[in-house]
Amino acid sequence: MKQTELNWNCETLRENLDLYMDNHLPADAGLAAQMHLNHCVDCAAEWQSRRMIRGRLRQAVRSDTTPPFLEARIKANLRIAHRPSLWQRTWAPAAAAVLICLGSVIAYQLGALRLTTSSQESYIASVSSRIPALMRVGLGDHIHCSVFRKFPKDAPTVEELTRKMGPEYAGLIPIVRKHVPREFTLMQAHQCRYHGRRFVHLSLKSGARLISLVIAKKSDGESFEAQKVIPEFVHTDIPMYQAGVQRFEVTAFETGSHLVYLVSDLAQSKNNDLMLAMAPEVKAYLSSL
Incomplete structure (x- = not known):
């Protein structure tokens, strides 16, 4: 990765946010990402949303039992290096879609997206209804x-x-x-x-x-x-x-x-x-x- 500016913009930060969360950025790039998160409410909310998504997915996976045949099937497909695995062909697109939808819902609940006027009003009404008038x-x-x-x-x-x-x-x-x-x-x-x-x-x-x-x-x-x-x-x-x-x-x-x-x-x-x-x-x- 060539980009190592000390002050990333929001687009650059979000493109590299998953690498940052996995500690896969070079030291200077990781520091730049942290500096940006410390000063940008929108990107900080996006980072928090992705953390919540990962936590929920991790919890969902751990709470479910794996069918006996699935582990063997995945290992067999992974041995075929020149061919995409069953996970890549079948489940990865679906998982990506779930991540996108769940991320939008969580970020919406956090009030961090640039939503339409109607969506903003719905969010405010939903939050406000839980406290005295x-x-x-x-x-x-x-x-x-x-x-x-x-x-x-x-x-x-x-x-x-x-x-x-x-x-x-x-x-x-x-x-x-x-x-x-x-x-x-x-x-x-x-x-x-x-x-x-x-x-x-x-x-x-x-x-x-x-x-x-x-x-x-x-x-x-x-x-x-x-x-x-x-x-x-x-x-x-x-x-x-x-x-x-x-x-x-x-x-x-x-x-x-x-x-x-x-x-x-x-x-x-x-x-x-x-x-x-x-x-x-x-x-x-x-x-x-």
Whole structure:
């Protein structure tokens, strides 16, 4: 293999991903592949999907008994070097088809494919249905606006982010940057719409990991307290609500007029700790509007 660039693009990485997973790449190429995986959420998700596929196939093979005649037949065919084996002629194409289909399903479940709008909505609905209704508000916008978004290679400038946030909410940017770990880069800070609802959304990225602070104004009757949702814990007189599904963790609180969500693929404890750190300042800021 001639390609040994230190910075592979996604196409090159995916062409050589199986070689990387089997430790068949030269040392410099393997290092380049690892560097790319550390910084590309899509390729990292593809790598994870292939690992899951291999694990499921391995488990399926181990859980099934081999017919007595099959081993002898395979060995007999392998002795004929100039002729493709029975496996190559009969089973390999079918196995490849199964891998492709299973890989697509798993990657879809991970939310990592560039799906059609209809497929994206189906995925969001499927995930959101497993958590309380009011928690779906923040999770849906996070998946729609961060998971399915292809971020630019270079992070926007502070001036760009401030302009997109608008003067009313621009003051949230330094609050978020103050508390989120330094390895996370602020990739977007804007006001957006999802299902006709307006959101204030700050999204940060570190390798394959994502963090979103999602804020929405309350609609009539929307309140964790009014809907009798029991808080998981209370911090500085702020009731906190928590939910998790698949790789997503959601921690939320409310002010008199806003619903505030922190959504990430961090561990639940880390997601909670991060929300606890920034909640008092975020609440004070929103209350001052």
